[in-house]
Amino acid sequence: MPVARLRRAAQESVSGLPREFWWLWTSTLINRLGAFVATFMALYLTLDRGYSASYAGLVASLHGLGGVVSSLVAGVMADRLGRRPTLLVAQTSTAFSVALLGFMRDPVSIAAVAFLVGMTSNASRPAVQAMMADIVKPEDRVRAFSLNYWAINLGFAVSSAGAGFIAQYSYLAGFLGEAALTLACAVVVFLKLPESRPVRSAVEKTGDAAVRLGTVLRDGRFMSIVGLSFVVALIFQQASVGLPVAMGEDGFSSADYGMAVAVNGVLIVVLQIPVTRFIEHRDPRRLLIISSVLAGYGFGLTAFAGSIGLYAMTVCVWTIAEIVNAPTQTGLVVRLSPVHGRGRYQGMYTMSWSAAALIAPLMSGLVIDHLGAEWLWGTCAALGTVAGLGYWLLLRGLPAEASAVLAGDPAPVTQAPVAPRTDAAGTAPAQ
Template sequence: MKKLYFNYLNNFKGLSKEVWWLALITLINRAGTMVIPFLSLYLTKSLNFSLNQVGWIMTCFGLGSVVGSWLGGKLTDKIGFYKVMKASLFLTGVLFISLQFVTSFAGICAGIFLVILVADTFRPAMFVALSAYSKPENKTRSVTLIRLAINLGFSAGPAVGGIIITTLSYGGLFWVDGITCILATLLLTNVLHPKKSRVVDEVKNENPVSIFKDRAFWIFFASMIMFGVVFLQFLSTLPLFYKDAHHLTEFQIGLLMGLNGVIIVVLEMPLISWLEKSKFSKEILMFFGLFLTGLSFVVLNLANWTEILVISMILATVGEMIAFPFSNAFVLERAKRGNQGEYMAYYSISFSLSHIFAHNFGMQFVDVLGFVDTWNIMILLSTIGMVLILILVKMIKIEKNELKPSNATLN
């Protein structure tokens, strides 16, 4: 047991102190993200919106994410990651607290759009900061540490959120979300001031290649949209499935979703460290991650017993643990050929676009077709995503083969 413990700790060795500070800031910020997993329930149960209305509200969520990610990338390349992260965290906190006082359909659509726009300017900036503070050989593990922080907060968030809803109200979630964002801003200001920070690997390409000429990236981009649409059902339609089809309480839903974060906190870093040493490429690992995520919906249609929900969550979690870190590392590596902020922005935009379609389509499909056929559609989208990744694998092989002659000449 002692050996296992020290082996686990060894997975974190070599990461810079700035990456650890980024992880702590992210942990504080994400610990308050209790609103998001319960948003569909809040809108239907507390504000009495229809599934059709919730679908459009979640589309506004996605549109805000697209604009915010794009704007975050542009601002990061112009004014630097620090200023963008600081402004985003503080303003997001203020806006989350304000959002609870908006109750009309039009107001919620506009409010969600604005909150997520401001919140998602943080993501490209944070990824560029993460890349700058990480040694090249540590980038995947640095990404994994940030995800560990996200999921440590996310695992506690839904469980505590369920308790707050049960004992107080949904309004308390908005207060906690806003206050934690402001606290994260204060920590960022004190520990990651640019003059005090030590940049390890800041890449500035003087002659950047346009991202729009990078065909392999756009195949990857499309596969990530497919992955995002499928995975994001865990934040919108699946909580409704747990409630309506399996009659779970908000507290039980929080515990089930919290299982995702617990598994990631305990297993993701050792898993990623082991996979990095394997012979598999980042592209193949992304393929396997998407396969497991699709499989999590297959099992939902195999049985009606409640325990199948746990199996589905475990499969989706392992798929997520593999797909996210290696897709992120793939983009960080590829971004060296262009503007880093732009690459990380479009990586974030792939999931923002997923938000636009995932929640709305999911809600509409459930409303018209029911849960079973909706899960079948998610299985189909997973398959399309896997095919796209196989195409990406071939394109990367061709790229590497084209580079070999020039390398031979240099030698």
């Protein structure tokens, strides 16, 4: 009976989504299976190339800075040129730049190409999220974003293990392998994914011409959401920047840190789909408040951890928050975005995470060095509280009609066509 129930739950979790979504999902999975640079860059520079930890940190920051820059540019491209062309440009240029990075030896060249890799690898995210919003019905979007997030973590878990063995043999092979798999993503997009960008009528073009980056910046409610997203992202970034440093100061090895943080990937792979089924039609305002507070205090509890088991327990707490927050937050961004400005809005949202990845290492380093790790975890708890209060204050004032949409009520949807056509919903012809 449990097996039958599990099978039925799995079928319900994946049923009803369009074919185009699954090709996009496949592209995401392939991309994350090839993740090598982001995982092993620091080890490559310090162990293989013999550079200092400070230089490795500089390169990591430049990689993050490239992501900040490209988030906005790619968002504009997704709206102006289309989702499909943006994905093709981003993925082919990522493949080229990653392969090039593997052959760089001069420190200035490595830093410059790492910045380029950060730009190109991050450029596909606004287009992916905008395309997903285009082709999936509103009531299914939280589930779709959750499945995509699950693919990201599944691919990353597999690639981390495989890439570790590859790195022992040849770092260059890892760079070339990521380049090949990223190029395979571009092939999937080229062969299987039609353009999904909605086509505007003459009236819509006149009224919607003002959807520019300035429009996004003047959207106070949305920019407040971006600000809260940045706060939450600062908390989650401590899993890769503050946590390993703090554990190292407590006398734990890198293997110990790996064991503790591996709980995060395992829980996401195991729980993402069933938890999404539980939260799919629940009030996103409450979910964002709860997940923000849970994330903050999950990291806050790290101050009391003194063994690998206790560290793993804190990882369990903030992983649950991550599982709830990721699809809910992305779905909220879609709901607050005008149809013909989804790329720009998603680009601004993506930038909040890129900016957090850039600032979090500096934040954790300063706090740990000058005040101690306990203050870092206390800061995380405070940030989680601030974010939770922010969501409560911001979303409780939404108009009644907006609240209804956020609760999951059906809204007009633009489906990507299987064959070239322009239907009543304004779907663009496939390219």
